Amino acid sequence: MNAQSTRPQEETHHLLKLKYQSVLGGAKNFLKNRTKTKNRSSCSSIRVNWLITCEAECPHCGLRFRGGNHNTEHIHPISLGGTNNNDNRIQLCKNCNNARNSVMQALLGHPPFSKIFPQEWDAVERYLLWSEITIDEGLSSGARFPEVHELFLEARFAGESPVSGPKKAFGRLSTWGVGEEPNYIGNTAALRSAHTKTTTGTISSFLRRKARLFFDRLFDYESPTNTGQTTSSPLREEVVTGQSAVDESKVLPKVTQGEQKSNQELSETEVSILRQKWNDHALNCLAQNDGSFFVGDFWQLVSDERIARGLSWRSFERALGVTHKAAMPSKVRQILEQIGLNFIFEKTENGYLIVEASEEE
Numbered sequence: 001m002n003a004q005s006t007r008p009q010e011e012t013h014h015l016l017k018l019k020y021q022s023v024l025g026g027a028k029n030f031l032k033n034r035t036k037t038k039n040r041s042s043c044s045s046i047r048v049n050w051l052i053t054c055e056a057e058c059p060h061c062g063l064r065f066r067g068g069n070h071n072t073e074h075i076h077p078i079s080l081g082g083t084n085n086n087d088n089r090i091q092l093c094k095n096c097n098n099a100r101n102s103v104m105q106a107l108l109g110h111p112p113f114s115k116i117f118p119q120e121w122d123a124v125e126r127y128l129l130w131s132e133i134t135i136d137e138g139l140s141s142g143a144r145f146p147e148v149h150e151l152f153l154e155a156r157f158a159g160e161s162p163v164s165g166p167k168k169a170f171g172r173l174s175t176w177g178v179g180e181e182p183n184y185i186g187n188t189a190a191l192r193s194a195h196t197k198t199t200t201g202t203i204s205s206f207l208r209r210k211a212r213l214f215f216d217r218l219f220d221y222e223s224p225t226n227t228g229q230t231t232s233s234p235l236r237e238e239v240v241t242g243q244s245a246v247d248e249s250k251v252l253p254k255v256t257q258g259e260q261k262s263n264q265e266l267s268e269t270e271v272s273i274l275r276q277k278w279n280d281h282a283l284n285c286l287a288q289n290d291g292s293f294f295v296g297d298f299w300q301l302v303s304d305e306r307i308a309r310g311l312s313w314r315s316f317e318r319a320l321g322v323t324h325k326a327a328m329p330s331k332v333r334q335i336l337e338q339i340g341l342n343f344i345f346e347k348t349e350n351g352y353l354i355v356e357a358s359e360e361e
């Protein structure tokens with residue numbers, strides 16, 4: 001590749017190689033010298049606590065971090081010579097973290113990668129550049145490396161583009177400190193400013209946040225240990241205001257009444273039970289079928305519950321917190337994310353498989 005390249009894609013790749021030349025050089029040396037792989041280290045617990053406090057979201061998919069559903073991504077992978085420097089680390093949801101890992105394996109096989117050097121260097125380079133720009137410029141910028149990007153969209157979103165991006169994500173660990181606001185470049189502007197202006201924000205964005213908070217609580221299956229009272233016929237108002245940090249009770253009832261009208265036939269308790277049931281079923285399937293099962297089979301289960309309750313799809317999905325307009329694999333993805341399953345999608349002749357994802361390589 002040289003500077004005289006005339007085709008736009010080659011030109012972009014050339015510029016990216018310059019921008020990330022230290023990453024590429026480091027990887028090349030690492031592979032050439034067959035350097036021993038370092039141990040990876042995760043984000044500190046103080047930082048993790050701050051992310052949870054901020055209701056931080058995954059920079060790729062916008063999934064809110066809670067419990068153990070997130071992981072520290074090494075942007076330049078350790079297995080390709082990356083370091084544990086804050087500059088090389090970012091917190092992602094486990095599913096995105098796993099999908100990135102599966103993309104690397106699809107392209108390069110299993111480590112140690114010194115065995116494919118130098119013959120597969122082009123693939124290594126494309127993966128590294130894709131990996132860096134999807135963090136620095138947002139996930140959609142990965143389309144500049146279509147062969148890599150499609151593998152990611154396949155594994156994470158069953159080939160679709162994500163419905164919405166993050167609003168409250170944090171960038172590389174080196175770019176923020178505890179006590180600071182979400183700073184990710186790919187955050188959607190509207191909610192990012194609403195976050196900093198809680199009291200002066202517009203009513204509509206305020207209500208949206210409240211509604212969102214409500215759904216977040218509704219689906220927080222890893223409830224704190226002190227929520228015993230929520231099992232005894234909880235009123236929605238109590239659940240929301242009882243745990244809300246800010247007292248905005250005057251506005252709250254408008255939201256909750258609306259919610260009650262639309263999904264009065266499916267209580268929070270029922271939703272919790274369903275989620276537990278699907279979680280058990282998914283884990284069973286994974287255990288029995290070599291760690292995978294079909295999207296269609298899982299959705300059948302969801303569908304059966306709706307029919308058994310005589311609910312319309314719209315109200316059923318609304319109660320579950322699933323986007324009604326979303327396409328099929330996306331709805332399944334949303335439910336699997338809510339029940340906290342650690343998965344990626346795998347395309348087969350017979351449809352998409354839900355595959356249990358292994359932790360980073």
Ligand SMILES: [Zn+2]
Binds near residue numbers: 058059062093094096
């Ligand atoms: Zn994610």
